[in-house]
Amino acid sequence: MTVPQPEQVRLDLPARYTYLHLLGDCIADMLRLLEQMQDAEMVIYNIQLAVHEACTNIVRHAYENKGEGRILITLTLAFDPPQLTIELQDTGKPFDAASYEPPDLDDVPSGGLGIFLIRNLMDDVTYTPVPGHNHWSLTKSLLMKGI
Amino acid sequence: MEMKTRLVDKVNIVDIIGRFDANTVAPVAAWLEQMTTKPGCRVLVNLSETTFADSTGLATLVQAMKRAQQHQGEIYLCGMRRSVYMTFELTRLDKAFTIFADEEHALKAFAK
Numbered sequence: 001m002t003v004p005q006p007e008q009v010r011l012d013l014p015a016r017y018t019y020l021h022l023l024g025d026c027i028a029d030m031l032r033l034l035e036q037m038q039d040a041e042m043v044i045y046n047i048q049l050a051v052h053e054a055c056t057n058i059v060r061h062a063y064e065n066k067g068e069g070r071i072l073i074t075l076t077l078a079f080d081p082p083q084l085t086i087e088l089q090d091t092g093k094p095f096d097a098a099s100y101e102p103p104d105l106d107d108v109p110s111g112g113l114g115i116f117l118i119r120n121l122m123d124d125v126t127y128t129p130v131p132g133h134n135h136w137s138l139t140k141s142l143l144m145k146g147i
Numbered sequence: 148m149e150m151k152t153r154l155v156d157k158v159n160i161v162d163i164i165g166r167f168d169a170n171t172v173a174p175v176a177a178w179l180e181q182m183t184t185k186p187g188c189r190v191l192v193n194l195s196e197t198t199f200a201d202s203t204g205l206a207t208l209v210q211a212m213k214r215a216q217q218h219q220g221e222i223y224l225c226g227m228r229r230s231v232y233m234t235f236e237l238t239r240l241d242k243a244f245t246i247f248a249d250e251e252h253a254l255k256a257f258a259k
Contacts, residue, residue, distance in 0.1 A: 017170035
């Protein structure tokens with residue numbers, strides 16, 4: 001039996017909140033190719049939320065919400081093993097990973113939940129600053145029914 | 148996102164329909180600020196038709212709750228879908244808010 005080649009979608013969006021909902025539809029359409037995915041609707045929602053939070057951070061912090069800049073997004077759905085990887089690239093300010101402090105959930109946080117959600121909803125999250133741009137990679141392994 | 152506001156039994160209710168996120172939060176935040184600065188306010192956020200809520204939406208609700216408490220008021224949430232509720236659980240905000248299954252139960256709680 002041959003394994004299908006990974007499905008890949010590339011998007012190049014202006015770094016504005018207005019367009020981020022487009023990602024959600026794209027993620028859902030790609031994941032519905034996996035007909036036997038466990039808890040599909042919940043998994044789709046969680047990935048949509050994590051990617052949305054990552055893009056919101058890029059708009060708000062990397063580009064300081066000035067309505068400028070772009071986000072290059074590559075979504076890759078692999079089938080064996082099934083997993084979705086979302087790579088995000090921007091040319092804004094680097095993310096200051098050293099000064100990031102996770103929110104204190106015992107103290108009813110009113111901010112700083114974005115990175116927390118990304119890390120808790122995805123299996124693997126990496127941030128790599130390279131000269132001229134920032135690169136995020138978010139990966140989620142997908143479980144199939146009966147496996 | 149569409150936002151509808153109503154007054155039922157002296158409770159100010161907002162229905163948030165569709166996406167409640169960084170792109171759509173502004174009118175809800177403005178309305179909540181107006182309502183929760185009234186002394187003894189009673190505010191209900193109906194999320195039964197909210198299809199998506201991000202951390203900006205959650206932060207807006209937390210700020211409203213803290214403001215309501217400062218003014219001896221109360222803010223309840225109701226009608227959350229499973230996916231939205233999961234985010235509240237993950238961030239432990241399900242413990243911070245008073246959450247009801249539907250509007251009827253929330254209004255009964257306000258009436259007590």
